[in-house]
Amino acid sequence: MTSDPEELNRSEEHHNGVNVNIVPVMEGDSVTLHTDVAKYIHYVQWSFGPEHTIIIIQFNGRTPNITYFNVERIRDRLQIDNQTGSLTIRNIQITDNGLYELRMKKYRLLFNVTVYARLPIPIVTSDSSNCLSNCSLLCSAVNVSHVTLSWYKGNSLLSSISVSDLSISLSLPLEVEYQDENTYSCVINNPISNKTQHLLDINQFCKTSADGVKIVSVMEGDSVTLHANASDIPRRYMRNIMWRFAPEDTRIVRDIRLDEKTGEIIYHEDDIFRDRLQIDNQTGSLTIRNIRTTDSGLYQMYGLFLRESFNVTVYARLPIPVITRDSSCFSSSSGSSSVSRCVLLCSVFNVSHMTLSWYKGNSLLSSISVSDLISSVSLHLEVEYQDNNTYSCVLNNPISNQTRHLNVSELCQT
Template sequence: MIMTCSSANSIIICSFLCFCVLLSGSVPAGDYVTLNPETVIQRGDKVQWLFGYKDTLIAEIKGENREKTTHEGPDEIFKNRLKLDETTGSLTIKLIDSEHAGLYTLKIRRGRKTLKKKFHVSVRGESLQSGMRSVMEGDRVFLFSDTEIQTDDEVQWLFGDKEQTVLTEIKNTEVTKYDGTDWRFRDRLELDEETGRLTITKFSAEHAEFYTLKITRGRDKIYKRFYIFVEEWKKTVMEGESFTLKPAREIKKDDVIEWLYGDREQQTLIAKLKGKTGEILTRDDVADERFRGRLELDETTRSLTITNTRTAHTGVYKLDITSSSGFSEQTFTVTVMEEKILKEDSVTLKPDTKIQNDEIQWRFGKENSLIAEIKGGTGVTHDDVPDERFRDRLELNKKTGDLIIKNSKYEHAGPYKLKMQILSFVNEFNELIHLVPE
């Protein structure tokens, strides 16, 4: 659903410096809604989307480069649900549910003028919460009917939201699987004819979607809906290696592809492919230019490759796909490790960048134990964790951020992580330390 301005449902209030428009609309639970500014966003405009009567900031565009940021909102209700278009300023809320109903305010600051537009969104239908589940890549997923299947019932399991595909059915007590019509489900489907339970084996991101159970009982029809999604994909590479992030599903010719980098609080567009024109855009000048000369976007597969990696490329990557049937997304967490082989002696770990008034943290091991930090200009070491192996061995230089491990032993070998809060951006650097005897 797209909400735009029309004289039938808008109230326009004008003043010298502020223009305000109020729109309203209703959306079924599980659908998406796009809130459209219906005005041309100019370079230099500051665009903010606010939610609720407390005006909680959930998305914004600022700066000459139109860098966009989305936020998770109160109680993380907008986590992984917002899509902000940096060109038009439109905001899309995906998988909308009852908790997303309410007032949305768009503010565009242009010089001394401020344009405001308010949208009131209501959500109808049954909440998604009971049917929403997250699974891990490779899991065996069971979808239950929660109702007793009777002898004359016709049972169908459907895949997709708007354009639905029949996966399996029970008709006249005969079970039929249509896993050959969609390559994603080939040899992965199992249907229990007594309970109606559907099993999907080796679940992956390409299977993440709506699943609908339809039971026809005489003249009556019973529906149950599920939304299954995959926890984020994770990968670890060594510094200097390349890695490729691949879409989980087949990309159609007219689909618009966006690759973003950064945590959920600040995601920066680094590559885009416009479906209709085939135009490829890579933005290696953003995110402190850490991607300069390193981005490769495949126009056929739409996969993104980052070459000659550094620890600065550690972080969260997200793929947004916009198609005629809706939206989908994938999240990737990548860790780039710097490997060092050192003799037993003092070890100095250095940040890759000069620190200023930054907050930094040094962490160790798979448990990410905090062993040193600089906050408010004060350096502190925590040498009692884990299991006191760093007792009286740590020194932290609060000017450079260097961490020194004195008289290091085998027990100090392992992964070290440096996390830096630089203004509004978070950098993470990783090193894998191996110690060998002299």
């Protein structure tokens, strides 16, 4: 895909009194910077890049004489128009960002080229950090920069957040009602492209069972409040409210209620929640502090006029993945050429309910998922030596992620 220069160069700014053409382009595309002069001019000079690359084009008759300086990094991706001196950059990279200066005999042009990374599709999950009576959603994108993340209801913008520098994880919450029938979408965009995740059925994310059990996800060590919405119940009936907890891993049922006289919490079984619970005496809502994975299970609130149920899943905090070089490095040959490749291994230990993935930039390369507790999970990646692409290994569960960025030159030393 070649960007249309007439469209790109309409936007201008000024640099030391010289007009600067603003040129946005997508990573991997091609772009042409036009000299906008008639053919067979005498002299053209391009200069750009951190290496102070210089290209001098002298036209003697129909065959130009082109001289390159400090052009090794980008030489095989450049093309010079033999008639006008216009410069084309193929397979443009993020590192090609910057100011490109064109000098000719009588005038000078500047092009400010901004290369944007290809955008990932946003990921929408239920949000554990705000366990309200409504459903809380979280839209996220990883390893992004110069983007805006937005929530829409139909065509109406609800909220947005923007970042300029590289952000390992960008998230935006949204609160909706259970059984909401509106259409929502989460959009990530930069000045030249966008990706959208549509929520056609809110019940896919705001899960309730047939009897109205609300699904709650929370991170180990955090606090969560299970909202009972009992504020309209006459206060004299609040003493009849009781919470019952049925853990996932046992058949023991634990009852929890407030003492009518002292207002203190009464435990009718062993006090595994000692000093970690709080019941709101106005609403009946239950707060669990410093929650543990053993606190996962079904929580039910009983009252004379109200019954609420919550299925709580507590996820362990994720470790940062570890990247090592695999001992099985090898060379693969094709015809007369031989390409050395480096085999890498991304690993995590003692994890459950998670996915381990390799990314090249924002593109998913491979992944593996586990549900039960497992002592070790690993995922291979094969790259060429001297590979200049950006790779990362991401570990995620439904509510969080951890990322380890790969330095190919550091791990794949020949």
